[in-house]
Amino acid sequence: xxxxxxxxxxxxxxxxxxxxxxxxxxxxxxxxxxxxxxxxxxxxxxxxxxxxxxxxxxxxxxxxxxxxxxxxxxxxxxxxxxxxxxxxxxxxxxxxxxxxxxxxxxxxxxxxxxxxxxxxxxxxxxxxxxxxxxxxxxxxxxxxxxxxx
Amino acid sequence: xxxxxxxxxxxxxxxxxxxxxxxxxxxxxxxxxxxxxxxxxxxxxxxxxxxxxxxxxxxxxxxxxxxxxxxxxxxxxxxxxxxxxxxxxxxxxxxxxxxxxxxxxxxxxxxxxxxxxxxxxxxxxxxxxxxxxxxxxxxxxxxxxxxxxxxxxxxxxxxxxxxxxxxxxxxxxxxxxxxxxxxxxxxxxxxxxxxxxxxxxxxxxxxxxxxxxxxxxxxxxxxxxxxxxxxxxxxxxxxxxxxxxxxxxxxxxxxxxxxxxxxxxxxxxxxxxxxxxxxxxxxxxxxxxxxxxxxxxxxxxxxxxxxxxxxxxxxxxxxxxxxxxxxxxxxxxxxxxxxxxxxxxxxxxxxxxxxxxxxxxxxxxxxxxxxxxxxxxxxxxxxxx
Numbered sequence: 099x100x101x102x103x104x105x106x107x108x109x110x111x112x113x114x115x116x117x118x119x120x121x122x123x124x125x126x127x128x129x130x131x132x133x134x135x136x137x138x139x140x141x142x143x144x145x146x147x148x149x150x151x152x153x154x155x156x157x158x159x160x161x162x163x164x165x166x167x168x169x170x171x172x173x174x175x176x177x178x179x180x181x182x183x184x185x186x187x188x189x190x191x192x193x194x195x196x197x198x199x200x201x202x203x204x205x206x207x208x209x210x211x212x213x214x215x216x217x218x219x220x221x222x223x224x225x226x227x228x229x230x231x232x233x234x235x236x237x238x239x240x241x242x243x244x245x246x247x
Numbered sequence: 248x249x250x251x252x253x254x255x256x257x258x259x260x261x262x263x264x265x266x267x268x269x270x271x272x273x274x275x276x277x278x279x280x281x282x283x284x285x286x287x288x289x290x291x292x293x294x295x296x297x298x299x300x301x302x303x304x305x306x307x308x309x310x311x312x313x314x315x316x317x318x319x320x321x322x323x324x325x326x327x328x329x330x331x332x333x334x335x336x337x338x339x340x341x342x343x344x345x346x347x348x349x350x351x352x353x354x355x356x357x358x359x360x361x362x363x364x365x366x367x368x369x370x371x372x373x374x375x376x377x378x379x380x381x382x383x384x385x386x387x388x389x390x391x392x393x394x395x396x397x398x399x400x401x402x403x404x405x406x407x408x409x410x411x412x413x414x415x416x417x418x419x420x421x422x423x424x425x426x427x428x429x430x431x432x433x434x435x436x437x438x439x440x441x442x443x444x445x446x447x448x449x450x451x452x453x454x455x456x457x458x459x460x461x462x463x464x465x466x467x468x469x470x471x472x473x474x475x476x477x478x479x480x481x482x483x484x485x486x487x488x489x490x491x492x493x494x495x496x497x498x499x500x501x502x503x504x505x506x507x508x509x510x511x512x513x514x515x516x517x518x519x520x521x522x523x524x525x526x527x528x529x530x531x532x533x534x535x536x537x538x539x540x541x542x543x544x545x546x547x548x549x550x551x552x553x554x555x556x557x558x559x560x561x562x563x564x565x566x567x568x569x570x571x572x573x574x575x576x577x578x579x580x581x582x583x584x585x586x587x588x589x590x591x592x593x594x595x596x597x598x599x600x601x602x603x604x605x606x607x608x609x610x611x612x613x614x615x616x617x618x619x620x621x622x623x624x625x626x627x628x629x630x631x632x
Contacts, residue, residue, distance in 0.1 A: 150594045
């Protein structure tokens with residue numbers, strides 16, 4: 099399945115999604131409200147391997163980036179979900195792709211994104227008792243440990 | 248039975264076998280952060296019922312350096328070398344992955360000679376990593392001799408690396424567009440010497456450990472990971488191939504000259520610790536086979552493409568995937584068109600491989616935990632980043 103076929107197929111299934119073809123793989127933008135249902139449908143459609151889950155802070159908003167792949171067809175798909183910066187919340191997908199559990203915990207502490215219904219949303223990397231500031235946000239300041247080049 | 252330092256919690260519902268109706272409490276023990284079997288500062292909080300593991304909870308961050316944040320203030324030439332400090336046993340391959348991503352963004356054509364040198368170095372790194380793992384793994388389950396044998400072979404590779412790259416462990420030999428310098432004149436001779444030496448020694452590895460009945464009893468049927476779970480947990484590398492998952496990036500998405508090379512993707516299907524062990528030993532032979540195909544025919548030409556002094560990636564997103572000794576390493580760069588990356592995410596194989604530990608350890612015995620951890624081949628700086 100090439101990129102064009104993949105796009106046509108997905109366009110039919112998810113009419114509300116928009117598509118970009120900027121990178122090497124097809125990018126599908128969907129809204130936060132649609133995410134859980136879309137994730138479940140994609141898993142059923144064969145995208146069984148999530149090889150990357152991360153978040154990008156664009157100063158005005160956050161973007162969750164999910165890299166998915168089917169282990170039988172090997173056509174990667176990138177899903178992007180835009181989140182509000184003030185109160186970033188998104189449904190967890192850790193029950194669909196188990197690898198998401200750890201990756202979501204990482205994003206939770208480094209970006210402050212709240213994953214709804216996550217089974218175990220606690221700090222993973224940061225020390226216990228860490229409050230407030232999320233290190234990978236662009237406005238994070240640490241005058242003691244960070245050296246500005 | 249319980250010492251005061253052990254913390255007791257909830258009353259267990261499962262009566263342990265032979266308990267004679269007595270009710271036992273769960274016991275929580277801490278393995279690490281300083282523990283010889285974790286090979287680094289990994290902290291596992293283990294809930295036990297008798298000897299049976301009920302839960303394994305990893306606590307990370309003891310050496311978290313926030314490399315992703317650090318990279319946001321480094322140039323596209325500089326950030327490559329920070330990744331050497333992630334998975335220090337595949338530092339060369341990590342650098343390679345970053346270079347592939349930058350080259351993809353700038354559409355740099357890498358000269359044939361540089362590609363061959365890169366692949367040779369990658370495979371030497373893979374051998375060095377697997378060999379060290381083999382010694383450490385055997386040591387974890389109680390055999391001390393292999394550790395010394397493995398260092399004998401690893402030392403030869405480190406010497407080769409030192410000659411050509413200047414350093415023994417964190418090579419920093421890659422640059423966008425090729426490699427930093429041509430290989431040392433002794434390189435071909437010494438690699439050939441190593442291959443002929445190692446060919447005779449790898450059979451010794453099999454005799455000493457693989458065919459050892461005690462070792463087999465310690466690892467067979469321990470920490471069984473099914474194919475579906477391996478995919479769902481994002482397990483990659485030899486750990487997943489031991490469960491029958493095809494996940495070798497060298498075969499699936501060939502980079503450099505891997506598509507022209509003759510080698511086999513090693514797959515085992517048992518899914519237990521022994522299968523993961525066998526995959527790595529078979530991969531050693533495959534890596535040797537790859538090196539043999541290339542070492543005597545390194546093409547003439549440039550070892551580096553001409554690139555600008557200051558690299559600026561166009562606005563957009565770039566993702567490269569590469570097979571390290573531990574699994575799939577991904578580099579995700581978001582560029583805003585400047586001289587530094589806007590955001591970098593490293594998808595490290597160790598992080599995903601660790602997440603499956605709780606799943607495969609449940610129901611197993613505490614004594615087998617090192618055999619499960621050992622065959623996942625965890626490198627802690629790679630997990631923490």
